[in-house]
Amino acid sequence: MQPSDILSRMYQTDTIHDKVYPKLEEESKQDFDDILQTNIFNVMLNRRSQRKFEDRPVEDWKMDMIFAAADTAPTAGGFQGFEIYHVTDAQVKTKLVEAANKQPYVNSPLVLVFCMNPSRVKLNFPQALLQKFSLQDATLAAAYAQLAAHALGLRSIWIGMIDEEKVKQALSTEYVPSSILCLGYPLKLLHPKPKRNLKELIHEV
Numbered sequence: 001m002q003p004s005d006i007l008s009r010m011y012q013t014d015t016i017h018d019k020v021y022p023k024l025e026e027e028s029k030q031d032f033d034d035i036l037q038t039n040i041f042n043v044m045l046n047r048r049s050q051r052k053f054e055d056r057p058v059e060d061w062k063m064d065m066i067f068a069a070a071d072t073a074p075t076a077g078g079f080q081g082f083e084i085y086h087v088t089d090a091q092v093k094t095k096l097v098e099a100a101n102k103q104p105y106v107n108s109p110l111v112l113v114f115c116m117n118p119s120r121v122k123l124n125f126p127q128a129l130l131q132k133f134s135l136q137d138a139t140l141a142a143a144y145a146q147l148a149a150h151a152l153g154l155r156s157i158w159i160g161m162i163d164e165e166k167v168k169q170a171l172s173t174e175y176v177p178s179s180i181l182c183l184g185y186p187l188k189l190l191h192p193k194p195k196r197n198l199k200e201l202i203h204e205v
């Protein structure tokens with residue numbers, strides 16, 4: 001896979017490399033190996049929730065890849081009924097810990113809040129259905145971001161235990177949050193959790 005393939009969705013310019021890649025002398029072979037030696041099935045199989053992160057920032061170019069990946073997710077009617085808040089302010093992060101039932105790991109190096117935006121979904125359906133669509137849009141985008149982050153050597157934790165009103169206040173937004181994705185470099189690598197037998201999961205009717 002060429003990293004530029006996915007980024008071209010976000011940056012449709014000829015200067016894409018100037019924007020998102022580290023300068024040549026800063027290039028880390030390891031970073032690119034993380035991507036190039038990965039396939040989607042390995043990413044899915046090896047993803048594991050992580051709540052302990054190194055105290056080091058995520059590179060801008062990796063963030064750009066994650067945002068672009070989130071934006072590849074399917075959305076209802078193609079209307080992209082979601083918004084992403086990239087939280088950099090330390091005080092806002094602290095408020096989000098509070099809004100997430102005091103889960104301390106919400107204060108992670110990279111914090112993304114995925115929100116619903118049903119007003120973007122221009123479909124002639126009842127409001128309740130549009131709400132549901134935008135919830136699914138935001139959820140899918142977060143899931144895509146989570147997988148992309150794993151492919152980039154990052155680890156993450158999905159936070160669903162949130163007080164919606166407190167998150168809205170912390171972000172100063174009217175958009176309803178669906179999840180918070182907390183990301184960073186893991187303190188130690190964890191093995192994926194065992195799952196139930198596929199035969200129990202699949203119901204043929």
Ligand SMILES: Cc1cc2nc3c(=O)[nH]c(=O)nc-3n(C[C@H](O)[C@H](O)[C@H](O)COP(=O)(O)O)c2cc1C
Nearest residue numbers: 047048049050051103157158159160161162192193
């Ligand atoms: C909808 C949803 C809500 C979740 N909420 C939380 C949460 O609030 N706090 C937390 O620590 N983990 C949360 N998780 C992470 C799960 O605990 C984790 O995905 C699960 O234990 C399976 O582990 P795995 O991701 O390593 O496969 C949530 C996951 C999902 C999908």
